[in-house]
Amino acid sequence: MDVIIIGVGPAGLQAAIHAARGKASTTMIGKTEDSAMHGAHVENYFGIEGRTDGSDILKRGLTQAASFGAEHIRENVTAMERSGDSFIATTENDTRIEAKAVILASGISRKKLNVPGEKEYFGKGVSYCAACDCNFYKGKRVAVIGDDSEAAASAELMTSYASHVFWITKDTKASDIMIRKAKDAGAEIISEEVKEIMGKEKVTKIMFSDSSMINVEGVFIELGARSSSDLAMDIDVMPNTDGTISVNERCETPVKGVYACGDVTGRPWQIAKAVGQGAVAGMNAAAYIKGDRVV
Amino acid sequence: MVTELNDGTFDKFIEGNKLVLVDCWAPWCRPCRMLAPIIEELAEELKDKVAVGKLNTDDNQGIAYRFGINAIPTLLVFKDGVMHEPLVGLRPKEEIRDYVLGL
Numbered sequence: 001m002d003v004i005i006i007g008v009g010p011a012g013l014q015a016a017i018h019a020a021r022g023k024a025s026t027t028m029i030g031k032t033e034d035s036a037m038h039g040a041h042v043e044n045y046f047g048i049e050g051r052t053d054g055s056d057i058l059k060r061g062l063t064q065a066a067s068f069g070a071e072h073i074r075e076n077v078t079a080m081e082r083s084g085d086s087f088i089a090t091t092e093n094d095t096r097i098e099a100k101a102v103i104l105a106s107g108i109s110r111k112k113l114n115v116p117g118e119k120e121y122f123g124k125g126v127s128y129c130a131a132c133d134c135n136f137y138k139g140k141r142v143a144v145i146g147d148d149s150e151a152a153a154s155a156e157l158m159t160s161y162a163s164h165v166f167w168i169t170k171d172t173k174a175s176d177i178m179i180r181k182a183k184d185a186g187a188e189i190i191s192e193e194v195k196e197i198m199g200k201e202k203v204t205k206i207m208f209s210d211s212s213m214i215n216v217e218g219v220f221i222e223l224g225a226r227s228s229s230d231l232a233m234d235i236d237v238m239p240n241t242d243g244t245i246s247v248n249e250r251c252e253t254p255v256k257g258v259y260a261c262g263d264v265t266g267r268p269w270q271i272a273k274a275v276g277q278g279a280v281a282g283m284n285a286a287a288y289i290k291g292d293r294v295v
Numbered sequence: 296m297v298t299e300l301n302d303g304t305f306d307k308f309i310e311g312n313k314l315v316l317v318d319c320w321a322p323w324c325r326p327c328r329m330l331a332p333i334i335e336e337l338a339e340e341l342k343d344k345v346a347v348g349k350l351n352t353d354d355n356q357g358i359a360y361r362f363g364i365n366a367i368p369t370l371l372v373f374k375d376g377v378m379h380e381p382l383v384g385l386r387p388k389e390e391i392r393d394y395v396l397g398l
Binding site: 123131132135218230238240241 | 321323324325326327328330332333351352359363364365366367368369381383384385386387388391
């Protein structure tokens with residue numbers, strides 16, 4: 001494979017169209033419903049009059065990209081790695097895809113749960129990074145909150161440290177493989193909606209919408225798929241502290257062969273800007289594969 | 296310069312400096328890796344005002360336990376030996392600088 005595009009929102013789809021038309025073998029990885037555009041009504045994009053469902057435009061864009069030869073894997077990417085001059089993406093079904101170039105286009109992280117107690121207890125039991133903080137919860141009861149494969153992976157990870165792990169997932173979207181791994185590791189699945197994170201100086205319990213409660217000392221919030229900035233770090237691209245990734249006018253990151261476009265490069269979070277950057281990233285990635293240079 | 300601290304050298308470093316910032320981190324923590332260059336820049340910029348150290352919480356669990364650290368990165372801040380509210384998580388350089396100098 002020449003080019004992997006992570007994310008199938010407006011930036012990723014436009015990048016796929018240009019990369020595929022530029023004769024690069026291209027694979028798009030992601031789910032259109034994870035794009036911020038999916039639930040949006042579009043009325044400020046050139047050539048589209050009236051309110052148009054973002055989901056409809058995404059669907060057409062996916063078909064269009066496929067018509068130019070881009071392949072689509074409808075899964076989330078759970079990890080990236082470098083292998084010599086190439087890059088390998090691993091998906092939630094353990095599929096591994098290697099390519100010479102990567103375009104990061106899966107948006108920015110919007111991962112707050114927005115329940116009472118979340119902000120107050122951040123750093124006092126509430127964490128957004130199981131991999132960072134697992135060591136502080138040895139022998140303690142913890143909860144992992146989230147519906148995607150990322151949450152399942154964190155629940156599995158925490159079973160190696162905590163005395164008991166609750167995986168709270170109201171509407172599971174994780175892959176069967178990841179669910180099985182979490183269950184086999186001993187995570188207890190709870191299908192409730194979190195209403196409040198409670199405690200005194202530190203977290204002591206979680207209350208659900210039906211007013212039932214569980215006692216925990218740690219709450220790991222792992223919402224959504226891994227964002228572009230999370231994945232970028234796997235391949236040595238360091239995001240800024242606000243989660244954005246800096247690119248130059250060719251949408252190149254400091255790592256050769258890695259491009260970023262769309263919301264992850266910063267504001268404005270607009271479809272027009274995402275599409276523009278997607279085109280630039282797609283053309284430049286295709287040119288990079290052929291050894292040309294596009295400005 | 297960022298001084299590498301451990302459970303044995305930590306207290307002396309706090310006692311020996313008026314204003315102290317300690318970056319508590321671990322090798323596998325991605326946000327910690329993002330914060331590290333910011334802390335190095337701050338150490339250089341504030342070298343006349345703030346003593347900056349870093350502590351690997353994986354190797355030095357005594358200090359982590361003593362200060363109730365259960366998330367990293369955490370920045371511990373001390374003025375005249377007294378601990379102030381820590382800064383938890385990845386923060387922009389300006390926020391860290393303003394907080395420390397505002398004590």
